[in-house]
Amino acid sequence: MIHDDRPPAVRLRSARLAYGDRVLWDGLDLDVMPGEFVAVLGPNGSGKTSLLRVLLGLQPLSGGEVEIGGTAVRRGSRRIGYIPQQRAVDSTVTVRGTDLVGLGLDGHRWGLGLRGRADRRRRVREAVEAVNATGYASRPLGLLSGGEQQRLRVAQALVGAPDVLLCDEPLLSLDLASQRMVSELIAESARDRDAAVVFVTHEINPVLPVVDRVLYLVDGRFRIGPPDEVMTSEVLSELYRTPVRVLRLGDRIMVMAESGHRVDLGGGLETEQPHHVSDETEGRQP
Amino acid sequence: MNLDALFDIDTTLNLLELGFVRNALLAGAVLGLVSGVLGPLVVARNMSFAVHGTAELAFTGAAAALLLGWSVGTGALLGAVVAALILGLLGQRGSERDSVIGAVLAFGLGLGVLLLSLYPGRASSKFSLLVGQIVGVSSTGIVLLSVSALAVILVFALLYRPLLFASVDPGVAVARGVPVRVLTPVFAVLVGIATALAVQIVGALLVLSLMVTPGAAASRVTANPALAALLAVVFAEIAVLGGIVLSLAPGVPISSFVTAISFLIYLVCRFVGGARHRRLVASG
Numbered sequence: 001m002i003h004d005d006r007p008p009a010v011r012l013r014s015a016r017l018a019y020g021d022r023v024l025w026d027g028l029d030l031d032v033m034p035g036e037f038v039a040v041l042g043p044n045g046s047g048k049t050s051l052l053r054v055l056l057g058l059q060p061l062s063g064g065e066v067e068i069g070g071t072a073v074r075r076g077s078r079r080i081g082y083i084p085q086q087r088a089v090d091s092t093v094t095v096r097g098t099d100l101v102g103l104g105l106d107g108h109r110w111g112l113g114l115r116g117r118a119d120r121r122r123r124v125r126e127a128v129e130a131v132n133a134t135g136y137a138s139r140p141l142g143l144l145s146g147g148e149q150q151r152l153r154v155a156q157a158l159v160g161a162p163d164v165l166l167c168d169e170p171l172l173s174l175d176l177a178s179q180r181m182v183s184e185l186i187a188e189s190a191r192d193r194d195a196a197v198v199f200v201t202h203e204i205n206p207v208l209p210v211v212d213r214v215l216y217l218v219d220g221r222f223r224i225g226p227p228d229e230v231m232t233s234e235v236l237s238e239l240y241r242t243p244v245r246v247l248r249l250g251d252r253i254m255v256m257a258e259s260g261h262r263v264d265l266g267g268g269l270e271t272e273q274p275h276h277v278s279d280e281t282e283g284r285q286p
Numbered sequence: 287m288n289l290d291a292l293f294d295i296d297t298t299l300n301l302l303e304l305g306f307v308r309n310a311l312l313a314g315a316v317l318g319l320v321s322g323v324l325g326p327l328v329v330a331r332n333m334s335f336a337v338h339g340t341a342e343l344a345f346t347g348a349a350a351a352l353l354l355g356w357s358v359g360t361g362a363l364l365g366a367v368v369a370a371l372i373l374g375l376l377g378q379r380g381s382e383r384d385s386v387i388g389a390v391l392a393f394g395l396g397l398g399v400l401l402l403s404l405y406p407g408r409a410s411s412k413f414s415l416l417v418g419q420i421v422g423v424s425s426t427g428i429v430l431l432s433v434s435a436l437a438v439i440l441v442f443a444l445l446y447r448p449l450l451f452a453s454v455d456p457g458v459a460v461a462r463g464v465p466v467r468v469l470t471p472v473f474a475v476l477v478g479i480a481t482a483l484a485v486q487i488v489g490a491l492l493v494l495s496l497m498v499t500p501g502a503a504a505s506r507v508t509a510n511p512a513l514a515a516l517l518a519v520v521f522a523e524i525a526v527l528g529g530i531v532l533s534l535a536p537g538v539p540i541s542s543f544v545t546a547i548s549f550l551i552y553l554v555c556r557f558v559g560g561a562r563h564r565r566l567v568a569s570g
Contacts, residue, residue, distance in 0.1 A: 058461070076462055077463070084457045099511060107450065108448060108462045109448075110444055112446050140566070
């Protein structure tokens, strides 16, 4: 990393998260540097989204420490931008794309926000321009495609100039072309602003070209490192505690259980077969 | 009702001179303002049924007040606020909300009917709680109404951005630290107070025509939240003031005209909104 003198954008030290007896992860040390892109992978229930909730200040750690930009996390921090997964917009919800982006800037503030409206409009316009969404940003959100909505979500997350972008499966339910577009947009925007990205995803492949490191979580075990080091048959077999094969097909990674089923996470079209390996390994927990 | 009476302008003008009619118009204007302002978010939060349930409990409160010799306005207000708190706290989960409202509404309405049957006074004042009546608003009632409406609008303005955020984009609002779970019952109380005001004018059964229809109509024709609030206020004012004026000469409950005008505006907005929707889709 070039900027070693700065505090990490995200810093976890001996972090532990448990619900009652169930430990999601323990002893998690992670520094995400400004401008770095970290993908968080793992089966459902492995604590990926809980990790985001910890970073958002919505979920306290059971142990250890967590900092954003050198200070303890706090709910509603302006240092954080958040990109959720795309969902069908309720038809009773009538706002424009620009309203959504504007709420990302000051939706958490009290009052009508009548002062500083010119400045607000300018910042919203710039954020919309930065994601090339000017053509449709003033249209009702419900009329936009999933990819268009996610572009505006990126603008919404970036408009407050955050140090960290937290992404919770932002590619889910998008078509392949939109997945690539949105992941590249997030990576480029973050790099331009030197913001760190923590990107929770089911699929490594759409983000593989832009990922610096992977945090792979399975049943309380985890591994952190560049994709080439983590996405190997050896490492994943150890994490899943069952023989897993990782195949490279061109620029894609396929993760298969020895039985021939695709592993639910980390490889290609696994959304068709959720929970596979995690189901198989459940009975073998220590 | 005599149709000619509807167009009897002399009678209408004469009646407009009367103090209680003036009071009614003033109360209607205040009500149109507060219900229009809240309307778009009531619609965005899918609260139509909650508004109806709150209105039924405002009716219960008003019936209790009648029996106890209190002011009907105070009773309605108490009933609505209690209802809003119950609905806001018990029904946080979307899947449960519907049935909670149904259970509470039915109980409240039944209790109200019992209280009314115990009340020895005139039957017409009982009926008016359900379908509204202009003579019901006294000068002291106007003061209570205006103060409550002003309080609702001020609190709403203070909460506006987080409320809008929580209503249209709850997932990101939570992530940005908006206290979504606190805002839900608070907004329910604001809506409850507005509903209690509406019960005194259009009656418990027809509150939706002012609390929901104008907001729903506005949401059909614009996606701009500020413009939606403005349009909803204009629509609610037209419905309530127009309804009061038209009802004067024929001497029928105002709610029939208020609901008719409100519904007409809604139909027009649906038509206009449909055309706009097709145009936007075609241009996209």
